[in-house]
Amino acid sequence: MPARVQDPDHRLPTGVQAVDRAVDLPRRGWDALAGPGDLFLTCRWLDVAEATAGVPMRYLWTERDGQPVAALATALATASVPWMLGRPDAVLRGSAEAGLPGAAEFLTDLGDDPTSVLLPALLAGGRHIGNTRILYGPSATEHDLAPLVEAAESQAYGMGAAGLCFLYLGEAAESDRQLGALLAARGYESFVSGHYSVLRVPKDGYEGYLATLPRKRRVSVAAERRRVRAADVRTALEPLADADLVRFAALEAELLGKYGITWAPDQSLPVLRQTRDAFGDDAFAAVARADGDICGFALILRHGDHWYARQTGYDYAYQRRTGLPLYFELLYYRLVEEAAAAGVSVIHYGLGSTDTKRSRGCTATEQRCHVLRPGGRA
Secondary structure, three states: OOOOOOOOOOOOOOOEEEEEHHHOHHHHHHHOOOOOOHHOOHHHHHHHHHHOOOOOOOEEEOOOEEEEEEEEEEEOOOOOOOOOOHHHHHHHHHHHHHOOOOHHHHHHHHHHOOOHHHOEEEOOOOOOOOOOHHHOOOOHHHHHHHHHHHHHHHHHHHHHEEEEEEEEEEOOOOHHHHHHHHHOOHHHHHHEEEEEEEEEEEOOOOHHHHHOOHHHHHHHHHHHHHHHOOOOOOEEEEEEHHHHHHHHHHHHHHHHHHOOOOHHHHHHHHHHHHHHHHHHHHEEEEEEOOOOOEEEEEEEEEEEEEEEEEEEEHHHHHHHHHHOOOHHHHHHHEEEEHHOOOOOOOOEEEEOHHHHHOOOOOEEEEEEEEEEOOOOOO
């Protein structure tokens, strides 16, 4: 039996179950709650996150007739964690700088350094970027949401957190909208924290994809692909099990460095290895090679008939010499061809670079950060 959490000072609401390790979850029942858009809330990804995040994690759920009907993953974020897009202080600053609705006002209203006010914070909905939500089965009702939120709040205060937040809650499902309303009623404040992009894959593949783009974009895409072919760059989808993960880690560090993020290859390697081991054949990479050397990669994860673009990286010395559009070739054009052939209906591109993703056919949904500040519990 799973080792249930015992917390005498912050008791769980009646009917809420909790464990501290993903291995102790009722895994089949938990995963049955995860829809095609919830890969990062499935047990195999929770295993990866738990092994690499370096912070306490806890998992809450409610049951009916012995089966989970609603579930919530949580993680404690401190000022020492390096994943800035998983910290409410950094997300708030970035959203305010980007002019996202409500962020500047929220930042001003804090009246102090957001790090000192908001951290440590309990992240509700999982430690990932986009769609941090409560999993919700078909037999669940809105009355299953409140006990999980109450349990997470109790846990946050019991762990000494400054507050609780759902960093990236969308409105893709009715349960998400119900959760947003519940959080507002409990005293949570919110601001727009980003936009989550997906691409719906036409059944006729690349030709159908091209037809969805404006004429000028179709012409430029065709020109980009001709340039890649003329440069004798070879692209292929390859199993992650056979991949050169050391090279991938180095290329990802190059990409992050380009955007001012200090990141060492050794920080990427554990996630790549854990992902390879947890996902097996459902983890692969789109790889570009020039003269036999890897000059770009994109890590893709499969969940049902959805693909997720997880990590990417490029040899920027090669990019500067050639100016080739390897990012678009790997992550869009070649991937759409392969996705259609594999019966994939949606490719997830996640947060950031919304205009660029939209220019290549993606649609985006708004994500909101809901924050319960210290003393804000209803």
